[in-house]
Amino acid sequence: MEILSALFAFLYQAGDAFAFLVLAACGLAIIFGMMGVINLAHGEFIMCGAYVTVFAVRAGLPLPLGIACGTLAAGLVGILLELLVVRHLYNRPLDTIVATWGISLIATQGVLILLGSTMRGVGTPLSSFTFGDYSYSQYRLVLMAAAVVVLVLLYLIFNKTRFGVHARATIQVPHMAEALGVNTRLIYCLTFGLGSALAGLTGGLYAPTMTMVPSMGATFIMEAFVTVVVGGADVFLGTAPAAAVLGVIKAAMTSWQGQLAGQISMLIAVIIVIRVLPNGISGWLLRERG
Amino acid sequence: MSSPINRSFLGAFSIATLALASTALAQSPVKIGVLEDQSGEFAAATLPKVHGIELATEEINKAGGIAGRKIELVVYDTQSDNTRYQEMMRRVLQRDKVDVVFAGFSSASREAYRPIVNQFNGLAFYNNQYEGGVCDANMIVTGAVPEQQFSTLIPWMMEKYGKKVYTIAADYNFGQISAEWVRQIVKENGGEMVGEEFIPLGVSQFSQTIQNIQRVKPDILMTLLVGTAQASYYEQAAAANLKVPMGSSVNVGQGYEHKRFTPPSLANMHVTTNYIEEVDTPESKAFISKWRAKYPNEPYINQEAENSYHAIYLYKQMVERAGSTDREKIRGVIAKGDVCVDAPEGKVCIDPKSQHASHTIYLAQVGADHSITFPKVWNDIKPYWLGDAGCDLTKSDPSAQYTPSNPPPKG
Incomplete structure (x- = not known):
């Protein structure tokens, strides 16, 4: 029982870290992997999703519907920004970094001015359960399940739908896709919206467990970028295995030496990966296969 | 048109205006620099500090100012960023030439700006609770210590x-x-x-x-x-x-x-x-009603807000008794050991050896419904550790921070 309890504890922690990494990174990974745009406003889409979710729940909606509202809102804001700003910068990758960074500053400060420095959250739903020596939050299991569901859904969207085929064609050879009648502008717009919506979903899912402040998105950013860098451009071959590997490393180090060691180990993992696999895990996997 | 009476009246009036203008020139305002994190990671806890300073300033200016001089605030947002503290501390001391600076939330930010205050020989109030141990003649600390x-x-x-x-x-x-x-x-x-x-x-x-x-x-x-x-x-x-x-x-x-x-x-x-808005004394209630009248949307009046508020009154008393905003004259007043104000929390006095404040300490216990009770209150707890350990700013100024494992050198 002792061993079982310790084993479950470790799996739970690794799963928890995995869920956080996948959810923090998937929106960023799609926008980067599909479009080559490094979206520094990613954290603010997460914040947007979280705030809308909390407002919706306060207005009387149940939490799952509130999260849906947050996802939708972040997605719509993403599409709007794509039309107004990002669209005009596709051939200027460095400029998109500056532009999205500017958007993130405006969003953080705007929310601070409009909604104040802090807001009361909605409280974590469900309760706790005990296994062996430890008690756990049930809601964290929901988060783990959500991470897996998001990965599966993304796989289905990109491999089984018409939009997915068009999107992959657009990424591979944009001009060829255009010549064959694919509306690449629309595809880019929808992809950016999808990435933003995923960020919003993450915000909504984590909103009940966190402090509601305008700068809350920043706490996801480090993990998100680490996961995307380690994973490389492909969401399925990159983000998922990267999150799994990093989740195990982080859980093990944090359990052994505390949070600081957990953070350091993740950053060291990135340095090693950049040195050994410059294109991330997905780049390596694709090369091995090809 | 103009009668002699009228002319002499005008003359008297212009002389009076001139006289008024010249006293106004002599009575230049007391400039207080305010460097606090109004945005970023610490904004939630720090915004009330700025409001506390503004509230006390408004009250003092209404009642005639500090020794007849109005207070003028120079407020900058330090964005929860230590580098900003350094830039803006230089700016308020060199360009704005303030008489005193009220600055800092995190201890990292305080240690970032403290060498600059020392360099330009300024005077800074740190109105935050912290880990203790700062023995520096350029600093006055009104926050609680370990x-x-x-x-x-x-x-x-x-x-x-x-x-x-x-x-x-x-x-x-x-x-x-x-x-x-x-x-x-x-x-x-x-x-x-x-x-x-x-x-x-x-x-x-x-x-x-x-x-x-x-x-x-x-x-x-x-x-x-x-x-x-x-x-x-x-x-x-x-x-x-x-x-x-x-x-x-x-x-x-x-x-x-x-x-x-x-x-x-x-x-x-x-x-x-040393204070939270649940403190249930007549002084505290009067303080809260004044505050809510000026800032009806304040989420909470925290201990740093009260520190910042009474710190302005402490400074007023120091300047009025010293007859000047000169730092050494002010320190001469502090050395007498009786700079005290009746703050919303109770009586607060500045200890001459460490230039830290004594406080009433409230033990706040949070209930299951998040209501606050106070199972115990300690009156007049002095900031004794630095003085007992060997820091005495009336004799020397090491401008250092000490800890239990790194106490001031003896003798």
Whole structure:
């Protein structure tokens, strides 16, 4: 029982870290992997999703519907920004970094001015359960399940739908896709919206467990970028295995030496990966296969 | 048209205006620089500090100013960024030429700007509770220190809940030195440290930390977490059903977590603070009604807000008694040892040896519904540690920060 309890504890922690990494990174990974745009406003889409979710729940909606509202809102804001700003910068990758960074500053400060420095959250739903020596939050299991569901859904969207085929064609050879009648502008717009919506979903899912402040998105950013860098451009071959590997490393180090060691180990993992696999895990996997 | 009477009246009037103008010139305003984090990670706890300074300034200006001189505030937003503190401290001291600066939330920011205050020989008020130990003639500290917050709280909690203590602390100078104080006081009282974990600022996920705590089953958990990201700990610990009695020097009194989170995530939290808006005395109630009249939407009036408010009155008294804003003349007044004001918390006096403030310390306990009770109040706790350890600013100015393991040199 002792061993079982310790084993479950470790799996739970690794799963928890995995869920956080996948959810923090998937929106960023799609926008980067599909479009080559490094979206520094990613954290603010997460914040947007979280705030809308909390407002919706306060207005009387149940939490799952509130999260849906947050996802939708972040997605719509993403599409709007794509039309107004990002669209005009596709051939200027460095400029998109500056532009999205500017958007993130405006969003953080705007929310601070409009909604104040802090807001009361909605409280974590469900309760706790005990296994062996430890008690756990049930809601964290929901988060783990959500991470897996998001990965599966993304796989289905990109491999089984018409939009997915068009999107992959657009990424591979944009001009060829255009010549064959694919509306690449629309595809880019929808992809950016999808990435933003995923960020919003993450915000909504984590909103009940966190402090509601305008700068809350920043706490996801480090993990998100680490996961995307380690994973490389492909969401399925990159983000998922990267999150799994990093989740195990982080859980093990944090359990052994505390949070600081957990953070350091993740950053060291990135340095090693950049040195050994410059294109991330997905780049390596694709090369091995090809 | 103009009669002689009229002309002489005009003449008298213009002389009077001239006289008024010249006194106004002689009475240039007292300039106070305000460097606080109005945006970024610490904004939630720091915005009320700026409001406290503005409220006291408005009251004093209405009543005629400091020795007849109006107060003029020079306010900059330091954005929770230590580099900004350094830039703006130079700016207020060199360009704006303020008489005094009220600056700083985090201890990292204070240590970032303190060398600049020393360099330009300025005077700064630090109105925050902190880890203690700053022995610097250029600094006046009105916030509470460990001998006021921990030497009261920890023995009280150990007697009530048990001797096994676990600390989680923010990983920078505040958390590290505060944790050292906890260690020392726990040991002095015959307790045992069963764990210690330092959390980098900005970390918001605590599942593993919660499990580490469950593993060793402490009787008391000291939470020295700082910033809004780390505050997510309470929600997550409550969701995992971790119910160890908690103690802190920064929560509730600083970040009003009991107002921001859904009950009962902060239940059984104990904090020693020199003020929070729940303090139920006539002085406190009068203070709150003045505050709410000026800032009806203030989420919470925290201990730093009250510190900042009474610090302006302390400064007023120092300048009026010194007859000048000159730092050495002001320090001459402090050296007399009787600079005191009646603050909303109670009487506050400045200790000449360390230039820190004495406080009334309230032990605030958070209930399951997040209501606050005060099981114990200590009156007039002096900031004695620095003076006892050998810091005496009336004799020498080391401009250093000391800790229990690094006390002032003897002799």
